[in-house]
Amino acid sequence: xxxxxxARYPGDREIAGKxxxxxxxxxxxxxxxxxxxxxxxxxxxxxxxxxLLYWLAPAxxxxxxxxxxxxxxxxxxxxxxxxxRVINLGLMDIxxxxxxxxxxxxxSRADALLALxxxxxxATGERGAAxxxxxxxxxxxxxxxxxxxxxxxxxxxSPADCLPRAPLSGGEALExxxxxxxLTR
Numbered sequence: 001x002x003x004x005x006x007a008r009y010p011g012d013r014e015i016a017g018k019x020x021x022x023x024x025x026x027x028x029x030x031x032x033x034x035x036x037x038x039x040x041x042x043x044x045x046x047x048x049x050x051x052l053l054y055w056l057a058p059a060x061x062x063x064x065x066x067x068x069x070x071x072x073x074x075x076x077x078x079x080x081x082x083x084x085r086v087i088n089l090g091l092m093d094i095x096x097x098x099x100x101x102x103x104x105x106x107x108s109r110a111d112a113l114l115a116l117x118x119x120x121x122x123a124t125g126e127r128g129a130a131x132x133x134x135x136x137x138x139x140x141x142x143x144x145x146x147x148x149x150x151x152x153x154x155x156x157x158s159p160a161d162c163l164p165r166a167p168l169s170g171g172e173a174l175e176x177x178x179x180x181x182x183l184t185r
Contacts (some may be wrong), residue, residue: 019056024056024178031055032181039170047103049112049173050092056177059123059184065089071101079103090124091115093140110164112173113150116180121155123184129153131183147149155179 002019009015028036035055038048054060065088074083083103086092092115094101122130131153135141141149147162155176156162170175 020041020182021112024181028056028174041170043167043175044107044136044170045103046092046101046105046111047074047077047083048101048108048170049107049115049168050083051079052170052173052177053086053091053115053119054173055072057119057181057184059119060085060089060091063089063122069094070099072098073100074103078101086115089119091118107168109162109166109168109172109176110146110162112160112163112168112176113146113155114141115157116144116176116183117149119180119181129183153179153183155183158171 002015002022005015006012006019008015028039032055035051038044038052041048044052063085065085067088067090069087071084071094074080077083079152083101087094087101092101092111114135117129118133121132123129123156132149134145135149143162143164144159146164147159148157148161150156151159
């Protein structure tokens with residue numbers, strides 16, 4: 001229905017946005033049940049967010065990591081492949097001293113925003129996404145820098161909506177990933 005409307009009204013941004021949303025939801029519905037179930041949680045874990053990012057972002061699934069980092073606490077995790085890919089693409093961090101990812105720890109909004117800004121910066125080549133400027137060069141940016149970049153990139157409406165330490169729900173994770181994927185086109 002949205003494809004027909006978009007063809008009929010090619011300049012209508014609202015219809016184009018709804019078409020993009022419908023395509024994203026359709027792609028999500030095609031994922032394995034174990035992945036779809038992750039998005040139903042009221043609070044997701046770091047490992048869950050890594051899995052969602054892996055399955056929903058083609059640049060993560062098919063990307064070539066430049067580095068190989070080991071996270072000792074995911075070696076026996078059944079989601080090991082997805083988590084390690086996200087780590088090695090530099091989208092989520094590990095404890096440099098202990099080599100731990102903490103897949104069972106609650107995912108924060110900061111984890112998600114930083115991963116998506118890193119993905120956007122990497123997807124647009126050497127220059128990086130203009131809205132994510134300064135994020136790719138900073139291993140762990142301040143909350144103010146992160147929130148300002150997320151608002152510039154339209155991942156969130158404004159820096160006041162950032163709440164970097166807040167836990168992340170499955171629905172919020174999906175919406176942030178959807179908005180983040182718009183930055184990689």
